[in-house]
Amino acid sequence: MGVYAITGARIGIGAACAKMLEEQGHKVIKISRGEGADIRADLSKKEDRQRAVKEIEEMTPDGLDGFVANSGVGPTEPGDLILRLNYFGAKDMIEDLFPLLQKKNGVVLAVSSNSANLPGLNTELVDMLCDDDDEEAAAAYGKTLEGANKQEAYQASKFGLAKWVRRNSAFYVTKGVRMNAIAPGATWTNLMEVGFDDDVFGDSMQSFPVPSHYNDGKVLSPEDVANTMIFLLSPESVGICGAVIYTDGGTDAFLRTERF
Amino acid sequence: MSILKKYGEVFNKNDAKAFMELFADDCVFYDAAPTAVGMDPIYIRGKAGIYMMFNMYFHAMKIEATVKSIDGNVMEYDIGYPDLGMPPVLCRGELIEEEDGKIVRYHVYPRT
Numbered sequence: 001m002g003v004y005a006i007t008g009a010r011i012g013i014g015a016a017c018a019k020m021l022e023e024q025g026h027k028v029i030k031i032s033r034g035e036g037a038d039i040r041a042d043l044s045k046k047e048d049r050q051r052a053v054k055e056i057e058e059m060t061p062d063g064l065d066g067f068v069a070n071s072g073v074g075p076t077e078p079g080d081l082i083l084r085l086n087y088f089g090a091k092d093m094i095e096d097l098f099p100l101l102q103k104k105n106g107v108v109l110a111v112s113s114n115s116a117n118l119p120g121l122n123t124e125l126v127d128m129l130c131d132d133d134d135e136e137a138a139a140a141y142g143k144t145l146e147g148a149n150k151q152e153a154y155q156a157s158k159f160g161l162a163k164w165v166r167r168n169s170a171f172y173v174t175k176g177v178r179m180n181a182i183a184p185g186a187t188w189t190n191l192m193e194v195g196f197d198d199d200v201f202g203d204s205m206q207s208f209p210v211p212s213h214y215n216d217g218k219v220l221s222p223e224d225v226a227n228t229m230i231f232l233l234s235p236e237s238v239g240i241c242g243a244v245i246y247t248d249g250g251t252d253a254f255l256r257t258e259r260f
Numbered sequence: 261m262s263i264l265k266k267y268g269e270v271f272n273k274n275d276a277k278a279f280m281e282l283f284a285d286d287c288v289f290y291d292a293a294p295t296a297v298g299m300d301p302i303y304i305r306g307k308a309g310i311y312m313m314f315n316m317y318f319h320a321m322k323i324e325a326t327v328k329s330i331d332g333n334v335m336e337y338d339i340g341y342p343d344l345g346m347p348p349v350l351c352r353g354e355l356i357e358e359e360d361g362k363i364v365r366y367h368v369y370p371r372t
Contacts (some may be wrong), residue, residue, distance in 0.1 A: 170312070
């Protein structure tokens with residue numbers, strides 16, 4: 001059985017993925033800010049990322065079979081926090097765990113979002129993330145965003161993460177580490193629950209189309225998304241590399257028919 | 261011989277293995293020149309990626325780099341496709357980082 005590390009494993013999609021891996025008999029190292037984590041860390045902070053990587057190294061000296069960069073917050077949170085956690089918290093952890101993953105020809109899965117490709121993407125902010133790799137500048141910009149504009153930070157963080165995965169997946173796999181991203185759509189997690197009640201984002205989040213749930217008005221469950229994650233972490237998905245897999249009940253196909 | 265001069269010479273051999281050897285193992289090659297003809301930029305990390313990408317190009321068609329000038333870390337050149345009869349792509353290459361005679365980071369932009 002394998003050893004996997006998951007960030008944001010306490011609730012939502014991360015918790016569902018961790019539970020499924022454990023049910024398959026794997027050991028799962030859960031990284032989270034909250035109680036019950038194997039490693040408690042706030043991955044929006046560089047020093048916590050470095051400490052978390054060190055602790056994972058101590059726990060798994062023989063290497064990691066998989067790493068899921070799942071931690072993230074939604075657009076209701078401050079813009080600087082969104083960018084630090086969703087993009088840099090994920091990207092830095094993947095890069096720093098790369099040697100440990102290489103030891104076991106491991107798999108990386110980054111959790112992006114299907115909102116990454118919706119209209120309104122701030123490409124300058126994405127460049128600040130992916131080209132400049134400047135966390136402080138991005139965070140300073142994020143701090144200036146208020147109200148509905150915080151969606152800019154969320155969208156750029158998720159687009160940037162998927163772009164980073166696509167840019168680096170060929171390099172990683174030539175070194176033995178396969179990497180993909182998943183782009184969940186509307187999923188009933190804490191992030192969605194908070195968003196539904198939000199004065200600014202509530203209406204738009206509640207009206208987001210999910211074709212596969214047209215008849216029941218529901219959204220996806222964390223388990224719906226985690227099932228895809230389990231597949232992408234498994235050897236059965238060996239042919240998939242550098243992909244951004246939409247697990248959104250058909251939303252992306254519906255909204256962006258011509259782009260795939 | 262400067263690495264940029266070598267770049268032009270080795271490129272014209274259309275030999276992806278030789279071209280790959282100009283780059284460091286963990287290099288970054290960013291080419292925004294295709295945006296001038298409405299295509300997406302190319303981002304390659306790692307010399308294995310350099311080999312894979314240019315092996316595909318060099319097998320698909322003959323490609324020629326005509327160097328116009330080299331000034332410090334900047335090289336202006338045209339990429340031509342003699343068999344396709346299309347106009348050359350005008351490029352401005354910037355050697356961002358070099359280490360031990362290998363290219364660590366190289367960016368290409370469209371030249372007007």
